[in-house]
Amino acid sequence: MNLLYRLFFLLVPGFLNLIKPFSSKLRHFLDGRGSIIEDLKNFRNSNPGHLVWFHVASLGEYEQARPVIAGLKTKWPELTLVISFFSPSGYDHVIKKPQIHVDFITYLPLDRKSWADQFVKALNPELAFFVKYDLWFHHIQALKKNRIPVFLISASLRENQSFFGVFGGFFRQNLFSMDWIFTQNQRSIDLLRGIGFHQCSIAGDTRFDRVAATAAAPKALPEIKQWIDHQPVIVVGSAWEEDMKLLIPLINAYPVYRWIIAPHDLNSEPMDRWASQLRVETKKYSDWDPSDSNSVLFIDNIGMLSSLYQFAKVAYVGGAFGKGLHNILEPLGFGVPVIFGKVKREVKFPEAAQSIQEGCGFSVEDEKSLFEIFEKLETPDFYEKSVDSAQKWVKSNLGAADRILEKVSELGLVK
Missing domain, CATH: 3.40.50.11720 (3-Deoxy-D-manno-octulosonic-acid transferase, N-terminal domain)
Known part of the structure; x- marks a missing residue:
C-alpha cells in the first residue's frame, strides 16, 4: 500500500x-x-x-x-x-x-x-x-x-x-x-x-471556544442595528437553493420580521431569483442604506455572518440538504436557537444531533415541519427554554x- x-x-x-x-x-x-x-x-x-x-x-x-x-x-x-x-x-x-x-x-x-x-x-x-x-x-x-x-x-x-x-x-x-x-x-x-x-x-471541540469568543466581542454593526430598530430578526446563514425553497413561504408568512440572509453563493442570480418570489421588499447589502424600509437584507459579502447572529431571535443554518450542514455553533454561541435541514450523515455532524438532544437545535425536512417549529419558537416559554439550553450547552463545552x-x-x- x-x-x-x-x-x-x-x-x-x-x-x-x-x-x-x-x-x-x-x-x-x-x-x-x-x-x-x-x-x-x-x-x-x-x-x-x-x-x-x-x-x-x-x-x-x-x-x-x-x-x-x-x-x-x-x-x-x-x-x-x-x-x-x-x-x-x-x-x-x-x-x-x-x-x-x-x-x-x-x-x-x-x-x-x-x-x-x-x-x-x-x-x-x-x-x-x-x-x-x-x-x-x-x-x-x-x-x-x-x-x-x-x-x-x-x-x-x-x-x-x-x-x-x-x-x-x-x-x-x-x-x-x-x-x-x-x-x-x-x-x-x-x-x-x-x-x-x-x-x-x-x-x-475547540469551536465552542471560538464561538464564545466571537459572541463576547462581535462586530458592532451599528447600521444593521439602526435598520432593525425594535423588530424581531431571523438570521439565515449559508443559504442554499434547497433551504430557500422552504424559507421563502415562511418569509412571506411573517413579513413583520427582519430577515437577514447570507447566501452560500454570492452571485447575484440566485439572490435576484429569490427576491422575485418574495412579497416583501428586499435589498442587497452592497446597495442598501440603513434608512431603507426593506424587510429582507441579502448579505452579498464575506465576513459579517458570525457577528450578525447577535441580532437574531432565531437562526436558520443551511447546507444540510446539500453538501453538508454549515456551522450551527455560531448562533448557539449567542444563545440563539437554531433551525437546520435534516442531516443526511449524522456521524459527520454530531453537533446537530447533540443540539437537538439539548433542546436548542431543531431539524426540519420540509415546509410543513419548518412552519411547525417556527410557531413553537413563537411561544415564549418554549423559546426561553431553548435559549437557556443553548447558553448552558455552550458554557459546558468551553x-x-x-x-x-x-x-x-x-x-x-x-x-
Missing part, C-alpha cells in the same frame, strides 16, 4: 496539470501551489525563530484551530505561527485580511515524498498540529524523521473512516505517528483504544483550547 500511495502522488500531479486548462477550479488549486517552497524559504529567512505549524483542510478546521493559535501566542508571544491550507476556498477566505496571531499563510504541497520533505525542511517547526482529520502520510513522516512532535486536535473519528477500513493498516500509521491526539468525544477515544492507541484524551495548551506545557514542547 505504501508503494501504491507513493506511485499515486508521483503520477497524479502530471495528470492534473494536463487537464487543468479545462477547469478553472483545478487551475486555481494548482497555480496557488506554484511557489510554496520558495515563498516559505523567504519567510523563514526573515523570521528564523521558534515556529509552530498548524495544518487545516479548509475554513471550518481553521476556525477550530484559532483558539489554540490565540492561546499559544498569548502564552508564548515570541513564537512564529504558520497555518497551511489544503483547500483553496479556505485559503482564499483567510488570506484576504490580516489574521491576528498568524504570521504566515500557505498552501500545503500535494503529498509527494520529496515535496513533503522540502516543505518540512523549509518550515523547520518545533511543533506541528493537524486539525480534525486532514492527515497526509509523507508530511507526517517528514516531521517524525526530523523528531518534531505532532498533535492531532479536535479529532472526531468514525468507524467508516480510512483508518478503520480495508487498508486501515496503512492509514493508521498517521494516527500512530501522533505524539498525542485530542478528541472531541468519547467515541473517538474508544475507536483509538480499539486499535491499540492510548496517547489520547478528550479535550472537546475550555478545549486550554486543555490542549496544558498538555503542550506539560510535555515541555515549546521553547
Whole structure:
C-alpha cells in the first residue's frame, strides 16, 4: 500500500496539470501551489525563530484551530505561527485580511515524498498540529524523521473512516505517528483504544471556544442595528437553493420580521431569483442604506455572518440538504436557537444531533415541519427554554483550547 500511495502522488500531479486548462477550479488549486517552497524559504529567512505549524483542510478546521493559535501566542508571544491550507476556498477566505496571531499563510504541497520533505525542511517547526482529520502520510513522516512532535486536535473519528477500513493498516500509521491526539468525544477515544492507541484524551471541540469568543466581542454593526430598530430578526446563514425553497413561504408568512440572509453563493442570480418570489421588499447589502424600509437584507459579502447572529431571535443554518450542514455553533454561541435541514450523515455532524438532544437545535425536512417549529419558537416559554439550553450547552463545552495548551506545557514542547 505504501508503494501504491507513493506511485499515486508521483503520477497524479502530471495528470492534473494536463487537464487543468479545462477547469478553472483545478487551475486555481494548482497555480496557488506554484511557489510554496520558495515563498516559505523567504519567510523563514526573515523570521528564523521558534515556529509552530498548524495544518487545516479548509475554513471550518481553521476556525477550530484559532483558539489554540490565540492561546499559544498569548502564552508564548515570541513564537512564529504558520497555518497551511489544503483547500483553496479556505485559503482564499483567510488570506484576504490580516489574521491576528498568524504570521504566515500557505498552501500545503500535494503529498509527494520529496515535496513533503522540502516543505518540512523549509518550515523547520518545533511543533506541528493537524486539525480534525486532514492527515497526509509523507508530511507526517517528514516531521517524525526530523523528531518534531505532532498533535492531532479536535479529532472526531468514525468507524467508516480510512483508518478503520480495508487498508486501515496503512492509514493508521498517521494516527500512530501522533505524539498525542485530542478528541472531541468519547467515541473517538474508544475507536483509538480499539486499535491499540492510548496517547489520547478528550479535550472537546475547540469551536465552542471560538464561538464564545466571537459572541463576547462581535462586530458592532451599528447600521444593521439602526435598520432593525425594535423588530424581531431571523438570521439565515449559508443559504442554499434547497433551504430557500422552504424559507421563502415562511418569509412571506411573517413579513413583520427582519430577515437577514447570507447566501452560500454570492452571485447575484440566485439572490435576484429569490427576491422575485418574495412579497416583501428586499435589498442587497452592497446597495442598501440603513434608512431603507426593506424587510429582507441579502448579505452579498464575506465576513459579517458570525457577528450578525447577535441580532437574531432565531437562526436558520443551511447546507444540510446539500453538501453538508454549515456551522450551527455560531448562533448557539449567542444563545440563539437554531433551525437546520435534516442531516443526511449524522456521524459527520454530531453537533446537530447533540443540539437537538439539548433542546436548542431543531431539524426540519420540509415546509410543513419548518412552519411547525417556527410557531413553537413563537411561544415564549418554549423559546426561553431553548435559549437557556443553548447558553448552558455552550458554557459546558468551553475550555478545549486550554486543555490542549496544558498538555503542550506539560510535555515541555515549546521553547
